[in-house]
Amino acid sequence: MPPVSLHDDLAAELAAREAGGLRRSRRLLESPQRARVTVDGREYLAFCSNDYLGLAADPRLSAAANEGIARYGVGGGASHLILGHSTAHHELEEALARFVRQPRALLFSTGYMANMGVVSALTGHGDAIFADRLNHASLNDAALVSRAAFKRYAHNDLGALERLLKTTPARRRLVVTDAVFSMDGDIAPVAALLELCERHDAYLFIDDAHGFGVLGEAGRGTLAYFNMASDRFIYMATLGKAAGVAGAFVAGDETLIETLIQNARTYIYTTATPPLLAHALLTSLQIILAEEWRRERLRALIVQLREGLAAAPWMLMSSDTPIQPLLVGGNDEALALSASLAAAGLLVPAIRPPTVPQGTARLRISLSADHEAADVARLVEALLAAA
């Protein structure tokens, strides 16, 4: 094929996107991330964030971040293996390991990087990764980078997974799943997955981005929610959602963590995150542990929303978590519903293919402990009026 002008080629792609109604744009958030936000100059009540516990703008975290600046300055300055691993990172790793009741934990800069680093550090050519079809994009990208065989099974389809596990010739076998699925809000059948892993010599990677801080006793996450422990688990959670700051960690035994320190490229070849963030996260962990009312508030709001929308023409997908997707179906209908809510001062994102399967466009309502009963009542009323 003859060469093309890169610029013209890109412009044509963007134009096609625009014509198909698929061009995405960013709203400008002018306030902190809270239930009430200022966006593009207007005030809204928002149901868009993953700040489930309402901590992103908590003044105690700001104070802890300032204390972290006073103690450590602003920049990380070097990678962890050179001289970027500060006391703040180390204390946070120890606190996180205790919190999720694992021997050790390792901090990453983001959840995306943790997934890329861990999956490709643990598997390679000759190994196999088995992944739920609705897993987060970072897990799929990680599997592709690893060079292991990559097998996807239909969402939560244990029979399909078992058929794949039975026939694999792979040396190392890693089953990879979101604990709480980010666009559906349902919880993976962890006990059944673990049982399959035990039967077929596989290990189970759990991405608890949406369960950490929210589910289980004291918010210890999805494994605590199921009251499960096993040395077959490789546990990962993120710190930019319920924990309200940024980053991610992986927890497990000494061998796992030491392997990651030696092999995880997204851990090794990047500058350590500012220690002030790790310092702020120590306070965040204390709040997660101490303030059970935030999880109680969430549970009450979930019940209120589900009861309120029982008579709506659209179905709330089955979910016990703060992710409450309202299944609309068509792309245009979902966009129109989201736009009519925005006109009424309510922000709820419409999620369309390819993020979700064709024909399942939805409004992804996400609840936060920063919401009050009156906020959910307003959303229910607006949705019923739009119907």
Ligand SMILES: *Cc1c(COP(=O)(O)O)cnc(C)c1O
């Ligand atoms: C958000 C998310 C990630 C990525 O975490 P970041 O810290 O935002 O990079 C990974 N996995 C799942 C399931 C997520 O929802």
